[in-house]
Amino acid sequence: MRHTPLIAALLAALLVTAAGCDRSPPDAAAPAVPASTQPSALPEPVADDRPVILEDTVEGTSDYLVGISYQGDASTYPGLARQLKAYADSAREEMIQAAQSRPRGEDAGSNVPYDLSLSFVEVLRTPQLVSWAADGSSYTGGAHGMPLLARFNWLPAQKKMLTAEELVTDASGWKAISDFAREQLHTRLSQRLEAERIDPAERTRMMRSAGRMIDDGTAPEAAQFAQFEPLPGDAGKLRGLRFVFSPYQVGPYSDGVQTVDVPASVLMPHLAAQYRELFDGGSQR
Structure with missing residues (x-):
């Protein structure tokens, strides 16, 4: 996975915040449960040429930590930028909702904060095709985080994604x-x-x-x-x-x-x- 200094700093902060807490290792005998690579509430794309601002985000509370970064500038292609932002916003909202609905008090179990670490990187830019990669994870309890992985391949001339x-x-x-x-x-x-x-x-x-x-x-x-x-x-x-x-x-x-x-x-x-x-x-x- 690709991690920027911003994401590395967030993870370092997480380690300090969660010092003394432990995510137990997975049971080797437990069957693997497939992990989604897409936020479940990803919005439908909107045909719109209005500018979209993509900003690095670092935020945190006692319940959760968020680190989102963008390496590159997708603002030339508003439709692509809107898809990147929608993916990030949906992943962030889903994690925060999970953090806010987790048990409190004696039923809380582990006090490790939930977290989202997500990095967007420009992979390729040509007149015919622009490609971005999103890699990260969202931790909402359990042994380890849920992997987040998405690829966005934009056709500038057609103003649309190239799908499989x-x-x-x-x-x-x-x-x-x-x-x-x-x-x-x-x-x-x-x-x-x-x-x-x-x-x-x-x-x-x-x-x-x-x-x-x-x-x-x-x-x-x-x-x-x-x-x-x-x-x-x-x-x-x-x-x-x-x-x-x-x-x-x-x-x-x-x-x-x-x-x-x-x-x-x-x-x-x-x-x-x-x-x-x-x-x-x-x-x-």
């Missing part, structure tokens, strides 16, 4: 992308377990369990590949896409965020015609 559903529209395309991603993730898992010199029987068990998570999290459908970043190539073209998977999607929480880079050569046969020119090997208009 629009980028690849046929089932065969998602199968090709799924097959590529699964191969990469399974190979990575096998190499890691082999390097750790785990007992063969335990290694087989872990391969089977983690392998199921990989297959489930890379099912050949747009929803599983909704979060992606462009990979810049030559002459302003893209050499591929980096698909980003949140913790729990293709592995246990301890594996963190995982990514798979899919080259343009794999994508090109399956891209919607109007987006092929964005990639290496795409036709010119």
Whole structure:
């Protein structure tokens, strides 16, 4: 995850505030519960060219701490800026509501404050495509925070987001992308377990369990590949896409965020015609 000095300072403050308090480690035997990477109340986009101000935010009370930062300037694209702000506002509101509704007094349990740490970073800016990444977490009790992860790919000419559903529209395309991603993730898992010199029987068990998570999290459908970043190539073209998977999607929480880079050569046969020119090997208009 990407963290700015602002976010680092907030986390340092959290450690001081919560000194002596403990978030208990997760039970290794407990089944992993998939964590959402989206605030549940994300507003619908509004077609509006009014300026949007994105400001770093640090705030805190005895109940919660908030740290939100923006690395870059999205104000040139009001529609994009509005989406970034809506995501941040929704995550903040959801966490604060949870903090304000938590039990008080003897039923309060842990006194660790709830917190939101969220960083927005500009990944790419070209005349054809502007890409931002949001990474962070929201802690509202339990062993650890809920991961927050979102990617925003803005098409300046069309003034709209480029979504996975629009980028690849046929089932065969998602199968090709799924097959590529699964191969990469399974190979990575096998190499890691082999390097750790785990007992063969335990290694087989872990391969089977983690392998199921990989297959489930890379099912050949747009929803599983909704979060992606462009990979810049030559002459302003893209050499591929980096698909980003949140913790729990293709592995246990301890594996963190995982990514798979899919080259343009794999994508090109399956891209919607109007987006092929964005990639290496795409036709010119």
